[in-house]
Amino acid sequence: MVSERTTRPALLRSAVVPLVAAGLLAAGLISTTDRPARAGTRPADEGPVVRVQAKDRLAPLSPYLTGVNIDQWFGNSHGLWDPVRDAPNPEVVAKTRRTGLGMVRFPGGTSANLYDWKKGIGPTAERGCQTDGSANGGAGVLDSVYGPDEYMEFVAATGTEPEIMTPMANSTPADAADWVEYMNAAVGTNPRGGVAWAQRRADNGHPAPYGVKFWEVGNEPDRVNSQNYWRSTDPVIAARQYAFGGSQAQVGQRLARGCDRRPAASAGDGKPGQQLTLYYPPAVPGSQTIKVGGAVWSEVADLSAVGPDEKVYAFDPKTGAVRFGDGVHGAIPPDDAEVRADYTSGPKPGFADFYDAMKQADPAIDVCASWAPVTVASGLGNASFAELMARAGRAGDYDCVLIHPYTNFLRDFGDADWETAREGHDEHMLGEARATSLVRDLQADLAEHSTGQAYVGISEFGALWFGGQGDVSAYPSWTTAMSHATYMASQWTRYAQLGVPWVLGNTLISEAPTGLRAVLGGPSTYVYTVDALVREQLAPMLRAGGASVRTSLDGNPQVVPVEPEPGFGPSYDALTATATVGADGKLRIVVVNRHPDQAVTAKVVPAGYRHTGQAKVSTIAGEDFTSFNGIENPDDVQLEHSTAKAGSGDFEYSFAAHSVTVLELSKG
Known part of the structure; x- marks a missing residue:
């Protein structure tokens, strides 16, 4: 439940407050960015400025910014589906609705790469078996209890938007087009001839079309050493095979x-x-x-x-x-x-074949490619998907390209453990900046090579080990602690500024009760994690619609990691921020303070927006950057609300350490 306590009140003052004590600067924990003073800004040594250009609209604000991946469709999706009631688990539904999630993915990622949707419909007892996509079926034979219709029942119960990954390793374009028809065609129509899939859906108890707009073809095909399936392990060859098919x-x-x-x-x-x-x-x-x-x-x-x-x-x-x-x-x-x-x-077949068939089934859907390498080993730096399509004269034949800009601690930082919790926190924040750069670069690539209105989407992201994890006993709560929550919130602020229309992070439920980056932990406790709290905190802003507006940070304090990471620079920004003007006219400013133990006081400049002087404030912080909500301590971190006076123009605000804050202003 949401706390109405004000134990961490915002400090909104008219006087300039120094950023940090001289002793902290001397200790080398923080330094301010040395930037020359400019008209309308303060010198960096006077502290940071969060500058919001309220009239400079960037992109429509997406309600799907805080979507979620579901990493397992089999086994009742970690208890999401109740096979006894033949209905969604009511506890999972209630907590999912509370988070305000915008979008939910099905059937998932790696485990779904060999999924056969046609075996997952109809009477449960008559459904076929499935093959796990992980390790080429190494998990053995899987069930089909939680199928497309059950997924859509969960979507309806939670008020979320569906997004479907159609496998391509052993599926055909006709299979994918059949799925589009099953989900979207009206009864009595048969766009492509053959089986009347709309009638089949109606026979299964769902006469009305589901209207699934967002589709992706394949999951992480650029992971050529683990998810290449039939394709080559040479990323240059595999990229062409993904785009246009071939033999191997x-x-x-x-x-x-x-x-x-x-x-x-x-x-x-x-x-x-x-x-x-x-x-x-x-x-x-x-x-x-x-x-x-x-x-x-x-x-x-x-x-x-x-x-x-x-x-x-x-x-x-x-x-x-x-x-x-x-x-x-x-x-x-x-x-x-x-x-x-x-x-x-x-x-x-390749993506181009899937695209043609799926668009024939329903021209209104978005069909997204998923070839977006994130490392040199997986093809980063070679000809991109967009470039290959342009060379083939098909620069407009895709609606979007999806990327999974994970921070992988083992891959990115080269070691398999943390000596201190602070090291783990720092690696979250250093990795976050690199993840953002991958998305920005992909947007630039599409702008250069696409002739259509193609956009970049994100169907998975987060910070994790991806195997090879060693001793993390110094920070056992890292998967759901404030470090992870501020990482996720930082990414959401970046993606709002970049205009990414939909973003799916982490997984909704994990196999283990303690949860691996899971929004609701795992069965059967389904802990409401800090990640869930942040999504709940941002939901009013996302539901208000409107647009993101240009937001910048001058004199952003720099945090120096306890362990040098040469490949990531000497420091990371203490603050990230974004702002939106909703359809309701309200200005909402989100600021994430990633510093592990220091509050940051900043001047907030809502340029072009005259407000009432009364701010509504919501804050998530916890007692420490390692704070988390777990089975034994489900309420250690809470979403706290307060109000404060902010004058009628610029004001100062003290952002708590390791916190996510939303300031809501109304027009004066």
């Missing part, structure tokens, strides 16, 4: 047994008439070599024409099915003998 040799690959891709599934079971399947059909006819227990077996057109001991198989290159004999016609692969295949996968 597969060497020594195991085979699947139905939905099962675990290593044991690719071994003979001693039974007659076994059938296995290539991972990535279709295959170029005649390109395959099938080995059983390391020995090459031969293809035959008709198993019924061979003897009992012949080591042969029948093959369908379109489906990738490999059928073995029954001991009468063709030999049976020995029990536990591993079956592997060399073959050329293809020709496979």
